[in-house]
Amino acid sequence: MASAAVTGIGDRPALPAHLPADWRDLLALTKPRVLTLVVFTGLCGLLVAPGHLHPVLAFTAILCITLGAGAAGALNQWYEADRDALMKRTARRPLPDGRMHKQTALHFGVGLGVFSVLLMGVATNWLAAAILAVSILFYVVVYTIWLKPRTAQNIVIGGAAGAFPPLIGWAAVTGDVAxxxxxxxxxxxxxxxxxxxxxxxxxxxxxxxxxxxxxxxxxxxxxxxxxxxxxxxxxxxxxxxxxxxxxxxxxxxxxxxxxxxxxxxxxxxxxxxxxxxxxxxxxxxxxxxxxxxxxxxxxxxxxxxxxxxxx
The missing domain is CATH 1.20.120 (Four Helix Bundle (Hemerythrin (Met), subunit A))
Structure with missing residues (x-):
């Protein structure tokens, strides 16, 4: 079986000494490339919803989806910093490259997530805020912490994490789900x-x-x-x-x-x-x-x- 190819991660390389982080490192934590598709699908959900949302509030809703997705990406990188150091594709991220303390990434991710949910609730409605909160927690807890390191079905179940934005955009306008x-x-x-x-x-x-x-x-x-x-x-x-x-x-x-x-x-x-x-x-x-x-x-x-x- 090819499962023998899975190696333990007990012998992880020590992360390098931390260098001063700047805004580009914080931006990298949010996974900007992934954000593009997340924000677009959320925007589409908002645009096709019946009803009207003031442009300022609509912008705020999309901002909240962006910040929430960025928070999930930051917390994902915080939790997986040691694994990221073992992969060529991710070794140059801020944490495995030693450009940032893990605690900084944790505080940044939690702060961004809490702020995005509270702002969504105040600016639009609490259903949209609740779905946003669920999407963040699903990605971080269910996918990153629970599924990804344990089962090959991680993507099948964890795919729900990236599927929430249309629901959030729609709910921000209507206050319901259809x-x-x-x-x-x-x-x-x-x-x-x-x-x-x-x-x-x-x-x-x-x-x-x-x-x-x-x-x-x-x-x-x-x-x-x-x-x-x-x-x-x-x-x-x-x-x-x-x-x-x-x-x-x-x-x-x-x-x-x-x-x-x-x-x-x-x-x-x-x-x-x-x-x-x-x-x-x-x-x-x-x-x-x-x-x-x-x-x-x-x-x-x-x-x-x-x-x-x-x-």
Whole structure:
């Protein structure tokens, strides 16, 4: 079994001496690249919600989603600093690189999270604030602390952490939760496994060295490629559900159909890939990059669809 490749993390390298941190290190703690997609899906949830929110309050709601997601990223890096030091992909982050004390990251993450939830509650409503709080705690406690170091299903269950923003954006406007934001939550939830398993295929040794039981490490690449194809099929159903349930119109429907078909072709290429020319980009890398664009396209289409052709 490939699970033997999972190594213990008892012999972790000592983190280097701490250097003075600056604002760029604090920004890096929030995982800015991840924030882009989180903020966009939250914004789309807000824009398609019925009703009206004053522009200042709408901006505040998106700011709160941004700060909350940043807090979750900071607390994730605080908890995983020693593991990050073992992976090439993360070794240059502020904590493993010794540019910041762990206590600074902890205080920053907790402070940012508490502030974002309180501000959301005061500026919009406490349902949106509660969902934001749940999303932060889910990512930090359920995914980072509990699931990620213990099970290869970490991404399957933990995918819920990144699926909350549309619910939060919608709730900020309406004060409730409805079928469309739930459908968008499901889309992100089922999109997450093929997205992250594609990534884990080409950074598998990083996860193995850090003792993280990602699917390619414990089950092998062949099983992972099959699972990517399986979850792509499930994701496809979730992607088409909004139009099938008449929650959106033809603009979203066409975008989802074409975009998902391209995703499925790429997933098939990943599933049946065998090593060939090492100079060519592997299909899992192509799928990973496209999967990000895919979510941007579908959520953008929801907004265009709802604004141009209200259902």
């Amino acid at each position: 079928a469309l934001p739930i459908a968008l939550f499901a889309l992100i939830f089922f999109w997450t496994p093929p997205h992250f398993w594609a990534l884990s295929l080409f950074v598998r040794m990083d996860y193995a060295n850090a003792g993280i039981p990602m699917l390619p490490v414990v089950a092998g690449e062949v099983a992972t490629r099959r699972q990517i194809l399986l979850y792509t099929a499930i994701m496809g159903v979730a992607a088409l559900a909004p139009v099938l349930l008449q929650l959106t119109g033809p603009i979203y429907g066409l975008t989802a159909l074409v975009g998902t078909a391209i995703f499925a072709v790429m997933a098939l290429q990943v599933s049946f890939h065998r090593e060939s020319d090492p100079a060519r980009m592997k299909p899992e890398k192509r799928l990973f990059k496209y999967s990000i664009l895919y979510l941007f396209l579908l959520f953008g289409a929801v907004v265009v669809d709802r604004w141009m052709l209200p259902v």
